[in-house]
Each structure stands twice: as C-alpha cells, then as structure tokens.
Amino acid sequence: METLTAEIMTEKNPILKTIYERRAVRSYLDKPVSREVIEQLLDAGRMAPSAVNKQPWKFYVLTKKETVKQFSDEIGKVAAKHFHLSIVSGILKATDAVFHGAPAVIFITAPKDNEWASLDVGMCSQNIMLAAKSLGLDTCPIGMVKFVEDAPGFSKLNIPHSENVLLAIIVGYSKDKPSVHSRNKKNVSYID
Numbered sequence: 001m002e003t004l005t006a007e008i009m010t011e012k013n014p015i016l017k018t019i020y021e022r023r024a025v026r027s028y029l030d031k032p033v034s035r036e037v038i039e040q041l042l043d044a045g046r047m048a049p050s051a052v053n054k055q056p057w058k059f060y061v062l063t064k065k066e067t068v069k070q071f072s073d074e075i076g077k078v079a080a081k082h083f084h085l086s087i088v089s090g091i092l093k094a095t096d097a098v099f100h101g102a103p104a105v106i107f108i109t110a111p112k113d114n115e116w117a118s119l120d121v122g123m124c125s126q127n128i129m130l131a132a133k134s135l136g137l138d139t140c141p142i143g144m145v146k147f148v149e150d151a152p153g154f155s156k157l158n159i160p161h162s163e164n165v166l167l168a169i170i171v172g173y174s175k176d177k178p179s180v181h182s183r184n185k186k187n188v189s190y191i192d
C-alpha cells in the first residue's frame with residue numbers, strides 16, 4: 001500500500017497518529033462505556049465547526065444492551081426491505097447487523113430545514129470518532145440508521161418531526177484490530 005505523506009509524521013504528532021489509527025470497528029467487548037466517557041465524546045463533537053455556528057446537532061444516546069439490540073433488530077428489518085435479496089439474507093442472519101454488538105450508540109440528528117446540517121454532523125461525528133480513538137475506544141459510523149424512522153420503537157427516542165436522523169456512531173472497546181484500507185491518492189489536481 002502506498003504510504004500517505006502525513007503518515008510518516010504519526011510518531012511525532014498524536015493527532016495524526018489518531019487519524020491514522022481510527023478504523024470502522026464492528027466487533028466489541030461486552031464492556032459498558034461510562035456516562036463520563038460519553039460526555040467527553042459529545043463535548044469533542046460539540047467543538048466541531050458548523051455553518052454560521054448553528055451547532056445544529058442533537059444527540060440521542062443508547063447505553064442499555066437490550067435497547068441497543070432492539071433498535072438494531074428493528075432497523076435491520078426495515079433496511080432489509082430496501083436492499084437486494086443477497087444483502088437482505090446477510091442482514092437478517094447476522095446477530096446484530098446494524099450496531100455490531102456495540103455497548104453504546106449515539107444517534108445524531110439535525111433540523112430538516114438546515115441545508116448545511118449533513119456537513120456539520122459529518123464534522124461533529126469525526127471529532128467524536130477521533131476523540132474515542134484517543135481515549136482507547138473504537139467506533140463505526142452507521143448510515144443505516146436513516147431507516148430508524150420506520151422502526152416500531154422509533155417513538156421511544158423522542159426525536160421531534162422537525163429533525164432528521166443523519167447518522168449514528170457506535171462506540172465501545174474493540175475486540176479486534178481491523179486492517180487499514182488502502183487509500184486512493186489519484187484524486188487531486190493541482191492548478192497552476
């Protein structure tokens with residue numbers, strides 16, 4: 001795999017090191033994440049830039065095992081209606097196809113009428129994921145949660161109609177160490 005220029009610096013620079021070490025983790029130890037750690041992650045998210053400093057994100061946090069599992073199953077079933085049969089059987093066969101056995105889930109929403117919200121939430125999410133990595137935890141962004149609005153338990157989240165569920169971040173202590181995907185470097189044009 002081609003080495004990225006900044007990768008050479010990772011031993012000297014803890015931020016670059018964290019950026020390079022973050023992976024989408026889909027296998028977690030059965031170990032809860034404390035409320036204190038969750039608050040540290042949310043504070044990191046809250047430090048993200050946002051268009052016109054609107055800070056449009058809102059967080060809905062699940063930390064109870066049974067509730068995480070319930071939403072994972074329900075979202076998986078709704079999602080299965082939208083995918084090809086070959087993918088559907090995988091989703092339905094997996095024990096926890098959406099939240100991958102993570103002990104905590106952070107749903108992130110933003111007002112429907114904010115045209116920059118997806119970008120803002122993306123930046124907020126990356127802050128959360130890097131903060132988690134730096135504190136010894138791992139994460140995975142879950143776009144599949146866009147189907148949560150059709151899940152039977154949706155009303156339990158108390159998310160107002162004015163908000164869109166844009167992403168969830170699953171958080172926990174990793175069971176494995178996924179390998180790094182190669183990164184495409186042929187996506188830049190320098191204009192003289």
Ligand SMILES: Cc1cc2nc3c(=O)[nH]c(=O)nc-3n(C[C@H](O)[C@H](O)[C@H](O)COP(=O)(O)O)c2cc1C
Nearest residue numbers: 022023024025026140141142143144145167178181
């Ligand atoms: C917006 C977004 C949505 C994603 N949705 C899912 C998802 O629903 N389920 C999942 O397992 N991974 C999801 N991922 C994780 C990606 O598959 C992962 O980031 C990608 O394969 C690159 O791997 P890396 O994060 O380890 O570098 C999502 C990532 C992003 C950025």
